[in-house]
Each structure stands twice: as structure tokens, then as C-alpha cells.
Amino acid sequence: MAKRIDIKDVNIYYGKFHAVDSVTLSVPPRSVTAFIGPSGCGKSTVLRSLNRMHEVTPGARVEGQVLLDGEDIYAANVDPVEVRRTIGMVFQRPNPFPTMSIRDNVVAGLRLAGVKNRKRLDEVCERSLRGANLWEEVKDRLDKPGGGLSGGQQQRLCIARAIAVQPDVLLMDEPCSALDPISTLAIEDLITELKQDYTIVIVTHNMQQAARVSDQTAFFNLAGVGQPGRLVEVDDTEKIFSNPSQKATEDYISGRFG
Amino acid sequence: MSDSTLADRSASAQETPRRARVSHGTLEPSRGGAASSPDTPEGPISTANTAQGEPASTPVRRPGDRVFRGAAVGSGAFIVVLIAAIGLFLLLQAVPALRANQVGFLTSGVWNTTDPNGLQFGILYLLWVTVATSVLALALAMPVSLGIALFLTHYAPRRLARPFAYVVDLLAAVPSIIFGLWGIKVLGPTLVPVAEWLSRNLGFVPLFAPGNVSIGGAGNVFTAGVVLAVMILPVITAVSREVFERTPKEHIEGALALGATKWEMVRTTVIPFGKAGYVSASMLGLGRALGETVALYLILSGTNAAPKLSFFDGGATIASKIALGSGEFNNELTAGAYIAAGLVLFALTFAVNALARTIVAGRKGSA
Ligand SMILES: Nc1ncnc2c1ncn2[C@@H]1O[C@H](COP(=O)(O)OP(=O)(O)OP(=O)(O)O)[C@@H](O)[C@H]1O
């Protein structure tokens, strides 16, 4: 299941604006890679290029290659819908479908993929909710709307929804930034569990979080206003936080940035 | 008149605050003003009297606030009074005629008002034609509007969407009389083969059976419904478009990230989000169709016989019947008969608009 990602010389543009300059980096399977860096340096942009989500934005364009176990997701014959089925995504703001029940939210992806068997859907629903550490809290109200949960529960519901389709990769864009510390810890624990099965890339502004959950950390930075963001360095998380090879990284993680 | 209720009310409600704001430069947020005084609708006047020289007593209330509030309450009350007055006017005028009526107004369909001393008027046939044309129009316009609105918001390339939306809006600006002329002279004759085919092949269904007027003349409910559909299309499209446009980006991206195709995304997020708005937009359109007069006056061929419950019969709607009868208004009693019919239309459009509002309010409550 879990697959390896190789980003090769990726440049990303919003219309004429060059947002990200030449990023090259590899994400090993069954590991957590954290993207850190100041606001506007292109973390979300790079993350969204990994499942072709940027194509939702008019004018956004990616040059370069993103290889999933060696296969370029930007190859001419690849359908972005297929890409997104195998590379799941969790967003900054929890976004369960408000008109759907908790159960329907979890199995929404399977339904889209054409699974109709009720028994199978129920099994996956339970397994995914257990996987997202939400089962005990919601098992008695699976038919209630997903919007009725707390923010932290909604975010775990979104994770359950993402893992229900058993993707190869899980992308998370600041999944805890709207949550309280306890829910954050719950999600961090969950990420640590999920990496047994998935390749995970997470964007975070929280250094401790990056240090706690990730195996590898990539630091992005901006050369200046209006300049494209770029990857400064990527290394083992331990090394980045103890002995980074770039001065800019050290300044940023020690809070001496800017 | 009927088309005015919803749209005009909201327009005037928006206008007043804007005027108040301009005249005062600043607009303070109200500070508990609403709870503190049992204001009468004559707010603006009393405000003007007490504004100067008032000691800094109980909660501070800025003049701007008071004028704003007074104007809002005043205009709101004015509208309510106006509507009540119209209703009352219709009722008072109708009562003498209803007393003199020799058939049951709500149970009969004949309309014979040539002799003021032997008035016979019932609403049934008019009501049937009114409802049939409007509902047919709605049934035709709803799916088309939905398609156009979804196309404009989620499928059309940006460069195309704007001008196309503009063209649809332009359709709303075409006067009804033009639609009427076009309907009876151009569209009706074009539809005749369709109508003939339908009545030949589906004639066993009462709705498609031949009526009292010839299908070749095109002056039937079918033509009227199609023309009305074109007329209400822009209203439904414009309102639905705005609702669909407001689908939260998070939901759209959430669906796409799960591997939804464009249509699946629209089905799982845009439509559920916009459903209530779309339904109430359709109710607005229905309200407009029910009250449409001139176009139907031109299109429908009159008949005195009891109408068949068929799309291919003629007749008159309540509104077009009133327009047709304008020559008889010099007699109070006869006029009263038409006013009674107007009252039914008034109640009908009012109910439809109220229904639209309830649906919208229900959605806000649940979201
Ligand atoms: N939809 C868009 N259209 C145009 N420019 C965009 C768009 N989204 C992002 N950008 C630009 O691309 C650059 C990178 O943005 P991005 O959202 O990737 O930053 P980020 O690192 O995720 O920031 P943050 O930490 O604040 O989320 C910014 O200069 C931003 O203004």
C-alpha cells in the first residue's frame, strides 16, 4: 500500500507568479515527512501539487515530475481523479460534508468508487473510525450529521474519511491548527499509528509537532517578497532540530527568523 | 402586482439603510438600542425632536443610530400597512359582489358578468388555467435553470460564464408584452407540430387530450406554459447561480480530494448546499408565473365552455381574465367580481412567497 514519493525539480506557478522554485525531495514509504517554513513560502502549494489538487485553482500550473513508486502522476495518460483516489488529503479546516451522516461521511469515498455492498461499507466505516480513534465516541450516533461533532472530532472524521479508501499516501495541511492541545495530541498519536501503513506528508507551523511526529523534515523559505519559495534543506528530523546544515534553518527553528 | 412582493420588499429594505448611512457619514453599531425602548413606527420624527439637548442619561444612543433604526422600522411598518391595506381594499370591494353572486364562487367555474343583476362568477376554471400554466412553466424551467446555473458556476470557462450569465439576466429585462407577441406569433406556431404529436400519441392521458380550442391556433395552456417558462427562467437561474456559487471551497475540495469527478463533486457538495436556495428560487419563479398577465392575455384563446383538464385547452388565467374584463369595471358590482378573483390570486401568490421564505429560513436555521 504505502508508496514512495519522489519530487523532481518541481516548479509551480499561479498564472504568471512563480510560487515555488525547483523543489527536489524524496519521501520514503511508511514514514512521516514534515514541511515547515514561514507563511507564504509555498508549503501548501507543494503539498497540493502532490495530488494535483492545485488544478482546482484556475491558472495554477506545475512543471517537473512527481513520481509515485516511479510513476509520474503528471504523465499525459494519468487521470487526476485516479491520483486523488490513491493520495488522500486532510485539510486545515475540518470539512465533513454537512448534509451527510457520520457514516456516510466516512464511506463517501468508497461510494464514489462504486462500492454498494452495505455490509462492506459498514465494515470499512467501523475500521476507519477505529483507525482514526473516533469509533468509541461516535459509534452510537453514526446516523447523526457529521457537522454536529466537535472540531477535533470532525478532523478525526475527515481522517477516517481519507483512510477509508486506503490511499497510498496521506497529505495533511496543518491538520491541527484549528484544534485544542488535547485534540492535537490525539491526532499526533494517530499520525504515529498511521505511519505503519501509510506514507504521510504533513505541513505544520508547530515546531514541536514536527519534532514529535516526523521522521524527516523539509524546511522551505522565501528569498524575499515576490520571490518564489524554495526548499532550503531536507534531512532527518533529529538532525534538522539539533544540527541543521543551513544557517537559515537554524534561525527559523530557534525563533530568530526575520 | 404579484411579481413585486418578494423582490421589491427586499429591495426597499436595502435602500433605506443605505440612504440613512449616506446622510450621516458614520454608522455606529447599535448598542442595545433595540431592547431599551418601546419605539413606535414614527421613530424618525420623535428622534428629530429629542436629538438635541438630550442629557447623557441612560444608554448612549447616537443620532445616526436613531435615524437608521427609525427609518428601518418605519419603512418596514409602512410595507406591512400597505399590504394589509391592499388586502382590505380587495376584500371590501369584493364582498358586495360575492353577496350578489348566484353561484358558488369557490365551487363554480362559470363566468357570466354581463348582467350586473344576475351575476354568476366562480373561480374554478380560472384557477385551473392559472395553476396549470404556472406549474407547467415551473416543471419546464426548473431543470433547465438548474442546468444553466450549474454550468455557469462549475463548468463554464470563466471567460464564457460572465457574458453568458449576463445574457440570461437580459432575458429578465424583456417586457412581458414582447414575450406575449413572440409566444403567439412565433413560438406557438412552431410548437403546433409538437402539440399535435403529443395529443395524437398521448391523447388517452387527459392532460394531452384535445380541448375546446383548436390545437392549430396555439392559444392553449401548453404554449402559455412554455412562454412562462422562458419568462421565469432568468429569475430561477440568477438566484440559484448565486447560491451555488457560495458552496464552501472546503467542501468542494474535500470531495475532489476523495477522488470525486466534477459531476460527483457537484452532486455531493454543490447540490445539497444549494438545494433550499434553488427550491425557493423556483417558488419565486412560480410567484411570477402565477401573476403574469399581459403575455397570457395575448396568448390564451378564450372559451366559455368548461375547460378540459388538458394542456391543449384555452381559457384565461385569473390575471388575464381581469385584464380582459377591464371594460366592465364601470359597474361596481361587476368590478367586485373581478376583484374577488384578484383576491384569490393575491392569496395564492402570497402563500407561494411565504412558502419560499419558510424554506429559506428553514435552511438558515439548520445550517
Ligand atoms: N490560489 C492562489 N492564487 C494565487 N497565488 C497563490 C494562491 N495560493 C497561494 N498563492 C501564493 O503562493 C505562495 C505560496 O502560498 P502557500 O499557500 O503555498 O504558502 P504556505 O507556505 O502554505 O503558507 P501558510 O503557512 O501561510 O499556509 C504565496 O505567495 C501565495 O500568495
Ligand SMILES: [Mg+2]
Ligand atoms: Mg498553507
